[in-house]
Amino acid sequence: MYTKEIEITLLQLAKDLLRKLQQKESIQELDETLENLRRVIIYNDWRYYVQSDPVLSDYEYDQLFAWLKELETANPDKISADSPTQRVALGITKNFPTVQHLVPMLSLENSYNADDLYDWDRKARELSKLAEIEYCIEPKFDGASISLIYENDKFTRGATRGDGVSGEDITQNIRQIRSIPLSANFAAHGIQSIEIRGEVLINKNTFKAYNDQRAADNLPPLANPRNAASGSLRMVDPREVAKRGLEAFLYHMSYHVMEDGKTEPGEIRTHSNTLQLLASLGFRSPAKEMKVVKGIQAVIDYVLEFEKERDNLPYEIDGMVIKVNDYALQDRLGMTTHHPRWAMAYKFKARQATSKLRNVEFQVGRTGSITPVAKIDPVPIGGVTVGSISLFNEDVIKEKDLKRGDTVLVERAGDVIPYIVKSLADMRDGTEEDIKFPTECPVCNEKLFKPEGESVWRCTNLSCRAQVLERMIHFVSKDAMDIRSLGESNVRKFYDLGLMKDIPGIYRIDFSRLEQEGGFGKKSLTNLQTAIEQSKTQPLHRLIFGLGIRYVGETTAKTLANAVHHLLDFKDWTAEQLLALEDIGPKVAGSISQFFRLDDNIHMLQELESLGLNLKSTKADHPSGGNLEGQTFLFTGTLNKLKRNDAEAMVEQQGGKILSGVSSKLNFLIVGDDAGSKLEKAKKINTIRILSEDDFLKMIASATPVAEE
Ligand SMILES: NC(=O)c1ccc[n+]([C@@H]2O[C@H](COP(=O)([O-])OP(=O)(O)OC[C@H]3O[C@@H](n4cnc5c(N)ncnc54)[C@H](O)[C@@H]3O)[C@@H](O)[C@H]2O)c1
Numbered sequence: 100m101y102t103k104e105i106e107i108t109l110l111q112l113a114k115d116l117l118r119k120l121q122q123k124e125s126i127q128e129l130d131e132t133l134e135n136l137r138r139v140i141i142y143n144d145w146r147y148y149v150q151s152d153p154v155l156s157d158y159e160y161d162q163l164f165a166w167l168k169e170l171e172t173a174n175p176d177k178i179s180a181d182s183p184t185q186r187v188a189l190g191i192t193k194n195f196p197t198v199q200h201l202v203p204m205l206s207l208e209n210s211y212n213a214d215d216l217y218d219w220d221r222k223a224r225e226l227s228k229l230a231e232i233e234y235c236i237e238p239k240f241d242g243a244s245i246s247l248i249y250e251n252d253k254f255t256r257g258a259t260r261g262d263g264v265s266g267e268d269i270t271q272n273i274r275q276i277r278s279i280p281l282s283a284n285f286a287a288h289g290i291q292s293i294e295i296r297g298e299v300l301i302n303k304n305t306f307k308a309y310n311d312q313r314a315a316d317n318l319p320p321l322a323n324p325r326n327a328a329s330g331s332l333r334m335v336d337p338r339e340v341a342k343r344g345l346e347a348f349l350y351h352m353s354y355h356v357m358e359d360g361k362t363e364p365g366e367i368r369t370h371s372n373t374l375q376l377l378a379s380l381g382f383r384s385p386a387k388e389m390k391v392v393k394g395i396q397a398v399i400d401y402v403l404e405f406e407k408e409r410d411n412l413p414y415e416i417d418g419m420v421i422k423v424n425d426y427a428l429q430d431r432l433g434m435t436t437h438h439p440r441w442a443m444a445y446k447f448k449a450r451q452a453t454s455k456l457r458n459v460e461f462q463v464g465r466t467g468s469i470t471p472v473a474k475i476d477p478v479p480i481g482g483v484t485v486g487s488i489s490l491f492n493e494d495v496i497k498e499k500d501l502k503r504g505d506t507v508l509v510e511r512a513g514d515v516i517p518y519i520v521k522s523l524a525d526m527r528d529g530t531e532e533d534i535k536f537p538t539e540c541p542v543c544n545e546k547l548f549k550p551e552g553e554s555v556w557r558c559t560n561l562s563c564r565a566q567v568l569e570r571m572i573h574f575v576s577k578d579a580m581d582i583r584s585l586g587e588s589n590v591r592k593f594y595d596l597g598l599m600k601d602i603p604g605i606y607r608i609d610f611s612r613l614e615q616e617g618g619f620g621k622k623s624l625t626n627l628q629t630a631i632e633q634s635k636t637q638p639l640h641r642l643i644f645g646l647g648i649r650y651v652g653e654t655t656a657k658t659l660a661n662a663v664h665h666l667l668d669f670k671d672w673t674a675e676q677l678l679a680l681e682d683i684g685p686k687v688a689g690s691i692s693q694f695f696r697l698d699d700n701i702h703m704l705q706e707l708e709s710l711g712l713n714l715k716s717t718k719a720d721h722p723s724g725g726n727l728e729g730q731t732f733l734f735t736g737t738l739n740k741l742k743r744n745d746a747e748a749m750v751e752q753q754g755g756k757i758l759s760g761v762s763s764k765l766n767f768l769i770v771g772d773d774a775g776s777k778l779e780k781a782k783k784i785n786t787i788r789i790l791s792e793d794d795f796l797k798m799i800a801s802a803t804p805v806a807e808e
């Protein structure tokens with residue numbers, strides 16, 4: 100879409116514009132400035148919404164956007180139909196069908212300080228001719244907006260905001276979110292159908308775990324929970340969505356139709372009433388978090404007070420939203436093409452700071468990955484002092500245009516690990532130096548290797564000292580073999596003393612020599628020896644996790660441990676067999692097969708077994724029931740590969756149950772050729788998953804449900 104050169108020009112342009120804005124330089128060329136602002140904003144929209152990788156801070160972006168609006172307001176004849184001010188947002192992909200919103204989903208106007216709020220209130224009072232306005236204040240959830248339709252009390256459609264007019268139909272994914280009821284008693288209020296709006300978000304813990312996973316892959320973290328939420332909502336497989344632990348707050352009724360002969364419910368005359376109504380119907384609304392106040396001063400007091408509590412919330416908010424509470428007054432104030440005039444976002448200050456980039460160190464991980472780590476002059480951000488920041492891979496250094504000696508913008512959103520947003524190239528004085536990525540391993544001097552299409556350089560020398568050490572440190576760590584007294588510093592010390600040189604060496608430590616070396620009390624040596632001895636009986640999944648196979652985390656380790664009787668059985672497994680296991684994709688399967696293909700690894704495992712470690716799965720063959728326990732099935736039409744009786748027996752063997760007809764109790768309908776009325780009936784019940792014979796076979800193979808088409 101954009102070439103590298105154009106991207107650089109546009110970034111330069113953005114910086115020039117921001118500088119002009121800051122120095123309040125008067126503009127000579129109106130047309131050119133308008134054109135430049137539009138190009139820069141359109142580019143940054145693309146970075147933000149499509150690439151999920153913004154290069155400007157939100158604050159900078161908002162300043163440019165506000166400037167464009169200001170110029171257009173002063174020169175209405177210059178507004179072009181394709182100006183970014185004339186639409187809401189980008190963000191439709193080809194993965195989902197597009198659906199129209201009943202009412203457009205607009206953006207919000209932004210404010211960053213009390214003055215903006217005073218101005219806004221003054222305008223609202225002038226327009227309404229009221230001396231004082233009642234406002235409702237609620238958190239501005241940092242997530243992705245959704246629009247839901249309920250008809251006759253049933254949830255029938257869920258969509259993303261998309262471009263505001265139409266969004267993506269993500270009904271199946273929305274159904275995975277536990278806090279969204281699949282039916283609600285709107286009928287009790289005479290409402291026949293309704294469109295409601297809200298925000299899907301990822302709580303802080305889940306977001307952190309997600310970014311930790313990315314860091315393990317040497318990928319830069321997602322900049323904010325909003326990207327994570329909107330990405331999760333648009334995953335192709337609803338089962339994956341279910342795993343992301345999404346939550347939703349609903350805060351707006353955009354449209355409703357009353358049942359014949361029913362009148363508008365008296366209880367929904369204000370915004371705060373709506374929040375209470377939604378809560379009473381089983382939705383999570385900000386009814387508890389909201390506050391209704393009179394006059395703008397009370398608004399300002401409340402937002403400042405709330406900002407202090409920001410870190411104590413389980414989810415991220417990026418500000419507060421202030422809404423005119425009375426619906427009649429909202430209607431009188433109306434809206435622009437971009438935002439309603441009756442609402443205003445008050446954005447909190449981003450947790451950013453600038454510092455000097457002093458040096459970049461290159462660390463070797465246990466899989467040989469080389470991670471550049473920036474050393475900056477320590478700065479406090481959001482309550483912690485930051486001095487070291489991972490840069491993940493070489494591309495990050497290039498993309499952010501980092502040089503030694505640069506002033507850099509650092510951000511730390513909530514509890515997330517800090518990251519460098521960008522360098523401030525304007526502040527260079529010519530003494531900055533390029534950062535050269537090493538071509539050889541900084542520890543063992545092996546030539547570094549980077550597979551085609553990857554961004555991470557690796558040292559491929561398996562006996563590289565750094566890797567061996569990191570592997571041992573991982574092996575003994577708490578979540579792996581949990582050998583308490585053998586922490587990181589002891590591993591390094593013993594290695595340097597020549598007491599152990601690899602993982603099996605841990606079980607061969609010469610304790611009499613260690614005693615002679617001194618530095619350890621008798622008691623601590625006995626403790627260490629016992630801890631090492633005890634670790635031999637750790638369950639298999641801990642050993643598997645401890646081996647540090649790339650992409651094999653604790654969950655995958657458990658799956659693997661349950662799949663075999665003996666760890667070395669994996670020697671004979673094909674990648675296809677691995678792929679049939681729950682949650683194992685091609686990348687993971689590839690890495691596992693590679694591990695078990697290497698003779699060195701097999702020898703190491705044999706050695707560990709001969710040293711007394713447990714390599715057997717402790718799981719009984721088939722404990723109670725099977726993996727389909729509690730699930731119900733029905734077959735219809737002619738099956739091609741299986742006999743009906745055999746297929747039914749397979750279900751029952753795995754603990755599943757066969758039903759005689761289609762009802763809401765049915766979980767899976769397996770459809771063969773020439774299926775008739777059962778299929779038609781099942782299509783009308785949203786909770787039934789319809790599978791082909793092949794889907795069913797795959798499901799039996801892995802004994803996990805597969806997604807519907
Ligand atoms: N850094 C960049 O390059 C860049 C580029 C594009 C956009 N952006 C940022 O994105 C913003 C525009 O995004 P946007 O259009 O989603 O607007 P927004 O984030 O300013 O606010 C509107 C959104 O807030 C959400 N929201 C959360 N809680 C709400 C509540 N209680 N009531 C109502 N709405 C609530 C809704 O999803 C709504 O769509 C810009 O202001 C800018 O900060 C940044």
Ligand SMILES: [Zn+2]
Pocket residue numbers: 463540541542543544545558559560563564565566
């Ligand atoms: Zn090396």
